[in-house]
Amino acid sequence: MNPAQYVWLIAFLPALSFLVNILFGHQLNRYGKRTGAYMSVAVMAVATLLATGALIQTQRAAPTWDKAALKDVIHFEEETLFPLEAQLRSATLQGAMQNRLDEIKAELHHAEDELHHLEELAQIRHPAENFPFKSEQPWLSMKGQEGIPIGVYIDPFAAMMLFMVSLVCLLIHLFSVEYMTGEDRYPTFFAYISLFSSAMLAMVMSRNLFHVLFFWEVMGVMSYLLIGFFYKKISAQQAMKKAFLVTKLADIGLLVGLFWIYKVFGTLDIPRLTELAPQVLIATPGIATAIGLLLFIAAIGKSAQFPLHVWLLDAMEGPTPVSAMIHAATMVAAGVYLMARAYPILEQGNSLGFIAAIGAITALFAALLAPAFTDIKKILAWSTVSQLGFMFIGLGAFGWIAAVFHLVTHAFFKALLFLCSGSMIHGSGTQDIFKMDNLAKYMPSTRWTFIIGGLSLAGVVPFAGFWSKDEILLSLKHAASDNAGYGVLLLMAYAASFLTALYITRAYIIAFEKPSEASPWDEAAWNQADFAELNMTKADLEADAKHDHLHLHDPPHESGWHITASLWTLAGGSVIIGLLGSPLFGNAFQSFIYKGSAPHIETIAAQIPGFIIGTAIAFAGITTAYILYMTNMVNITMPKQITQLLHKRFYIDELYYKFMVNPLTKLTTPTAWVDRRLLDGAIDFIAWGAGFTGNILKRVQTGRLDLYAWTIAAAALALLLGFAGFSLAGMGGGH
Amino acid sequence: MLSLSHFLVLAAILFAIGLYGVLTRKNLVGILMAVEIMLNAVLINFVAAARFADNPQGDLFALFIIAIAAAEVGVGLAIFLNIFKHTDRVTGEVLMELKE
Known part of the structure; x- marks a missing residue:
């Protein structure tokens, strides 16, 4: 069966589970406390199976490439096609003669034919007839107007995203079954996260940018509700408002961008836009730049890039599974997804350099802040901001495939780290890593999965994060060979990688290996200033502790099977997904996603210097953290101004x-x-x-029915007589 | 042969009977029945006019009026029933107590 016929179920089923949980959640609880929750887990499992089916079918239908021949294609693109495009662009801008323009256009046309020919030669297996899978239903169409057709578009990128999002969301659902137990609004929570997953899945499969916008906004609302899930806390109320307002501010960019795209192209259909972008925008790079920047503003907000990153840290007010969801599979991934989808448009303009610069600033800035925090969730939040920065570096450095690869690997290891942090909080009773007491002893599963996630984040061979980060750095290096500006960004990216390895090792060492500095609820250990800043009172904190099921005075303990099962599955994903994109497996991931825009596929030999640098930086970060926090050999006290600035x-x-x-x-x-x-x-x-x-007129209302009836009858009679007299008089006048 | 006037006169007579009932009856059920007679008079007008003008719109109106009259009787009787439960009477004077 064609995946286009059934993929809608992947988004529809979780939406259905939202309805059931929100309407009948408490009734379902009569059949056992977790009935509704297990139902939504089952629904996500079905969605994941369907997504896996769609991925396999897409993989079967997609073309496969001969790597050596593909290098020829890329070489041809870089050496012949791109210079010709640039030539045409500058000729148009300078107002060259028409026949000169036609000449270049003809040449370009020829080159494109040549490219198609080369591409066909490079295909070991040609794509199936109906690839990529599409479906279309008319919607809002009126009298010959196209309207906004609704439908799905399943190319390898969408299929990959569907699989990743549904799998990660499934594991987060499973995790929450245990983590959220005892919460008053247990069914509501599952309703919310189901609709959240549903919106992300629907956005990824939509073929029309209008529907992308629609589901983008649904996600905005769901994140608002989930961040404020503990709405009785003032800090949660503030965080939910902040997240909503900041992302809405950025969404104006998306809205205006879509208007502009519609004005230029006359359609919002993604496959058609992809096809038309080079022809329509070739002579107007200004418009392409403007549209690119507008869409990027939306992505800055959604994906928490500098300077609109402010909402993400406060979003930690939500329950931990929500943080995992927002930071891995949904929400922040949406911005990167949008950019990758709009890449054919971005490519025509000059916004890519700016995107890469913002990405690099964010990556470095967030990585600088992460080591200054002691709350495990906040450390991970900064880490997300920083890693998203890496993705935008990849996008801006002409490597959108690298960015997508990092998006997928990051989804796995960051969901893993967040769920680990949830398990740590669940087990130890605090969010402060300094108050976590030697967790390695008590929580073996959490410890080992945290190590896997952490190594992946730090970029150590052979974990997922290494391969994808390396791919981004490789694109950056290619870009730097043409443009010195990218060289600066490369240095910033290296610095950010070093800090990444450092802060995650710090978090691990302090939380797992060291005894706590004070018992979590010791009055003296409270840092008054911290709570004043958060607008929290002691009562709030205790409510907080209750929400997270902190057992204030118990020793740490390992979590139950729901939690450890999700952790180990994600840990497995964090290893396997990365290997699929590594040169060891022939860059299977990249050539699967490839669709006519250059991935930098290299031989292993050419990549070895990059591997060595990347690994060296990761180990340098880990070692520095080990020396600073484990051995106490060096004792650096930061100047007060700097710590203040970071805090x-x-x-x-x-x-x-x-x-x-x-x-x-x-x-x-x-x-x-x-x-x-x-x-x-x-x-x-x-x-x-x-x-x-009314006071005057109410005297007429006597309440006597017979009087009313007489009045009506008399009035009707009077009217009748009046009409009769009038028409008689009229007839008399007529004669 | 029946002409349009025959029907109009029949309708006028029915209407007058209904109006008389509404004005003189004390019992609310009686008033409701009288109102129904008046409605039926109007119905006859509609149907007759439709037939003689060869335009089915009048028939359609008649159908609507029948359906709505049925609903209206249902609502009316339900209200009367409740009034009766409260006061043991179903006369118009009872309703004066609703004022303010």
Whole structure:
């Protein structure tokens, strides 16, 4: 069966499980506390199976490439096609003669034919007839207008994303079954995360950018609800509002970008846009740049890039499985997905350099902050921001496949790390790594899976993160050979990699290997300043502890099978997925995703220097962390100003308050007066008037039915006589 | 041969009977029955006009009125039943107590 016919079920089933859980969740609980939860796990399992089927079928239908011949294709693209495109672009901009333009266009056309020929030669197996899988239903079409057709588009990229998202979401569902036990709104939680997964899956399979926007916004709402799941806490309320407002601000970019795309192309259909982009935008790189930047603004917000990263740290107010979901499979992945989908448009403009620069700034900046925090979830949050920066570096350095590869591997190891942190919090009763007491002794499964996730994040051979990060650095190196600016970004990326290895090792050592500095709930150990900053009171904290099922005075303990099973599965994914994209397995991942835009496929020999540098940096980071935190050989105390700067996150939140929130609040004071006095006054006056006339007229309402009937009858008779007299008079006049 | 006027006169008579009932009856059920008679008078007008003008719209209106009259009787009787439960009477005066 054609996957296009059944993939909709992958998104539809979790949406159904949302409805059942939200409407009948508490009734279902009568058949056992976890009935609704297990139902949504089962539904996600079915969705994952369907996604696996779609992935296998896509893999069967997709072309396979001969690597050596593919190198010829890429070489031809770089040496002949791209210069011709550049020539045409500059000729158009300089207003060259028409016949000169036609000449270049003809040449370009010829080169494209040649490219197609080369591509066909490079295919060991040609793609199937109906590849990539599509379906289309008319929607909102009126009188000959196309409307916005609804349908799915399953190319290798979408199939890969469907598989990754559904699998990671399934494991997070399974994890939550145990983790959220005892919560008042247990069914509601499962309803929310089901709809969250459903929206992400639907977005990934949509063929129309309008529906991408639609599901993008559904995710925005779900993240709002989930971040504020513990809505009784003031800090959670603030975090949910912040996340929603910041991402909505960025979404304006997406909306305007889509309007512009529709104006230029007359369609929002992804396959058609991909096809048309080079022809339509070739002569107008300015428009391509502008559209690219607008879409990038949306991605900055959704994927928490500098300077709109501020919401992500506060989003840690949500329950830990939600953090895992937001940070791995959904939400932040959506921004990268959008960029990768819009890549054919981005390629035509000049926004890529900017994207790479923002990515590099974010990657380095977040990696600098991560070692300054002691809350395990916040360390991982900064780590996500930093890793997303790497993905945008990849996108901006002409390696969108590398970015997608990193997106997928990151989803596995970051979900793993977050679920580990959940398990650590569950077992030990605190989020502060300094208060976690020698967890290695008590939580073996969590420890080993954390090590796998951490090594993957740090980029150590042969774990997933190594291969994908290496691929990004490779694209960056290629880009740097043409443009010195990318060289600077490469150095920043190296620095960020070093810090990544350092902060994750620090977190591991302090949480797992060292005894705690104080018992978690020791009054004296409270850092008053921290709580003041968070607007938290002791009562809040205790509520917090209850939410996370902290057993305040028990020793740490290993979590149950739901949690460890999800951890080990993700750990397996963190190893296998990376190997699929490694040269050891012939870059299977990259050539699967490949569709006519250069991946830098190299022989193993050419990649070895990169491997050595990457590994060296990772080990340098790990060793530094070991020396600093394990051995106590070196004891560095940071100057107070620097720690203060890091704890305040470079004062970026304060800047937002100073320059946006406070001026807006001031601006609203006079408008609030107008609203309260003038507008509300007018409305009150009208209401008063209605009441006044009503008071006068109510005397007529005697309540005596017979009187009403007589009045009606008399009035009707009077009307009748009046009409009769009028028409008689009229007839008389007519004669 | 029946002409349009025959029907109109029949309808007018029925309407007058109904109106008389509404004006003189004290019992709410009686008033409701009288209202139904008036409605049926209008129905006859519609159907007759439709037949003589050869335009099916009148028939359609008649169908609508029948359906809505059925619903209206249901609602009306339910209200009367409740009034009866509260006051043991079903006369128009009872409703005066609803005022303010």
